[in-house]
Amino acid sequence: SQTIHQWPATLVQPVGSPLSLECTVEGTSNPNLYWYRQAAGRGLQLLFYSVGIGQISSEVPQNLSASRPQDRQFILSSKKLLLSDSGFYLCAWSVFPGETQYFGPGTRLLVL
């Protein structure tokens, strides 16, 4: 069966510091991968999605970036965090674009 992992689970970072969140999927090949952000009490905002290694589509221009160095690894990064980057970050995968997405446990990020 397929599983999706995210780490760290929680993170507290100062403004201006770098960020690296990691997401890995097991039990499937060539998944479509997604990064979402959820502000407190709000819905999900799609940040990036990837249909293959090295292929990244950005939905919202901001100081975040994503990379997919391996088939089942998806990384969300920032060179300098802003206060507004605080939130709950969820990674998800699907077999094909537009099909059911399965989510990881998420990372809670607090930027101080």
Add this chain to the structure above:
Amino acid sequence: AQKITQTQPGMFVQEKEAVTLDCTYDTSDPSYGLFWYKQPSSGEMIFLIYQGSYDQQNATEGRYSLNFQKARKSANLVISASQLGDSAMYFCAIEGEKLTFGTGTRLTIIP
């Protein structure tokens, strides 16, 4: 572009009663799918149920069923015999090039 509207920010329901969570959508795609996800306090998004626009019957998964009314562009989630563990945020989403989510409904089950 797709749009999902969930008009109930919060609901309180007595344990063992049925509950209906509303979802309306807008899309210009002739073929689409609708999803419901549950997000408990832990934060993880849990897939509940899927309805394709051309499916003849309403989707059912255990205690979850989807009341799909295509002409009204609504895809309400029905939870039968609610349990305390059903307390969570519930999100409706529509399929396109990407999933578009609604703003969610917070369901609280009262013992």
